[in-house]
Amino acid sequence: AQKITQTQPGMFVQEKEAVTLDCTYDTSDPSYGLFWYKQPSSGEMIFLIYQGSYDQQNATEGRYSLNFQKARKSANLVISASQLGDSAMYFCAMWEDSSYKLIFGSGTRLLVRP
Amino acid sequence: DAGVIQSPRHEVTEMGQEVTLRCKPISGHDYLFWYRQTMMRGLELLIYFNNNVPIDDSGMPEDRFSAKMPNASFSTLKIQPSEPRDSAVYFCASSRTGNYGYTFGSGTRLTVV
Numbered sequence: 567a568q569k570i571t572q573t574q575p576g577m578f579v580q581e582k583e584a585v586t587l588d589c590t591y592d593t594s595d596p597s598y599g600l601f602w603y604k605q606p607s608s609g610e611m612i613f614l615i616y617q618g619s620y621d622q623q624n625a626t627e628g629r630y631s632l633n634f635q636k637a638r639k640s641a642n643l644v645i646s647a648s649q650l651g652d653s654a655m656y657f658c659a660m661w662e663d664s665s666y667k668l669i670f671g672s673g674t675r676l677l678v679r680p
Numbered sequence: 681d682a683g684v685i686q687s688p689r690h691e692v693t694e695m696g697q698e699v700t701l702r703c704k705p706i707s708g709h710d711y712l713f714w715y716r717q718t719m720m721r722g723l724e725l726l727i728y729f730n731n732n733v734p735i736d737d738s739g740m741p742e743d744r745f746s747a748k749m750p751n752a753s754f755s756t757l758k759i760q761p762s763e764p765r766d767s768a769v770y771f772c773a774s775s776r777t778g779n780y781g782y783t784f785g786s787g788t789r790l791t792v793v
Contacts, residue, residue, distance in 0.1 A: 599780050601780075601782070603784075609769065609786070609787055609789075610784065610786055610787070611771065611773075611784035611787075613781060613782070613783070616780050616781070618780070657723065661780065661782075665736065666711060666728075666730070666735075666775075666777075667713070667725055667728055667735075667736060668713065668725070668773070668775075668782050669725060670715075670722060670723040670725075671722075672722045673722060673723075
C-alpha cells in the first residue's frame with residue numbers, strides 16, 4: 567500500500583532564505599507520481615509541482631524544485647528565496663499508476679519570518 | 681475553465697439532519713475524488729470515481745456516508761444522519777487520465793452542532 571510521510575510538523579524560515587520540506591514515500595508500484603500542494607490560511611489546495619517516477623530530471627517550477635531521490639524514496643520540496651506569502655501548510659502527495667488515487671502526507675506548516 | 685465547483689461553501693446543520701455536498705468537476709475530467717480534512721486525521725480520501733463509476737470507497741467512514749455520480753458533470757456526498765464528529769472541510773477534486781494535475785475545489789466547511 568502506498569504511504570507518504572512528512573516528519574516536520576512545523577518549520578520557520580527567514581525571508582529570502584531557502585527552505586527544504588521533507589517527504590518520504592513507500593510504494594511497490596514502479597510507476598507513480600509525487601506532488602506538492604500548498605494550503606494557505608484561506609483553505610484552498612494549490613498545486614505546486616509534480617515529479618514522475620520515470621522522470622530523469624528533478625522537477626522545477628519557478629522558486630519551487632523537487633529533490634527526487636528515488637533510491638531513498640524521498641521527494642523533498644525546496645523553496646528558494648522565501649517570501650512572506652509562502653507561509654502556509656504544505657502537503658506531499660503520491661499517486662500510483664495501479665490505483666490512480668492521490669494519498670496525502672500529514673503536512674508541514676511553514677512560517678516565513680520577516 | 682471554471683475549475684472544480686463545490687457547494688455550499690459553508691454548511692451548519694443540527695445533529696441527525698441529512699447533509700448533501702455537491703461537486704461539479706472540470707469538463708473532460710474522468711476522475712473525481714472526495715476528501716475530508718480534519719486537524720486530527722489530515723486529508724483522507726473518502727471515495728473516488730472513474731467515468732462516473734465508484735472505484736474505491738474504502739475510505740468512507742461508515743454507512744452514514746454515501747456518494748453518487750449520476751453523470752460526468754455532477755457528484756454528491758451525502759451524510760445521513762449527521763453527527764458532530766463529521767464536522768470537517770470536504771474537498772472535491774478532479775483529474776483526467778494521462779494528465780497528472782489534480783484540481784481541487786474550494787471545499788465545503790461542514791459544522792454539525
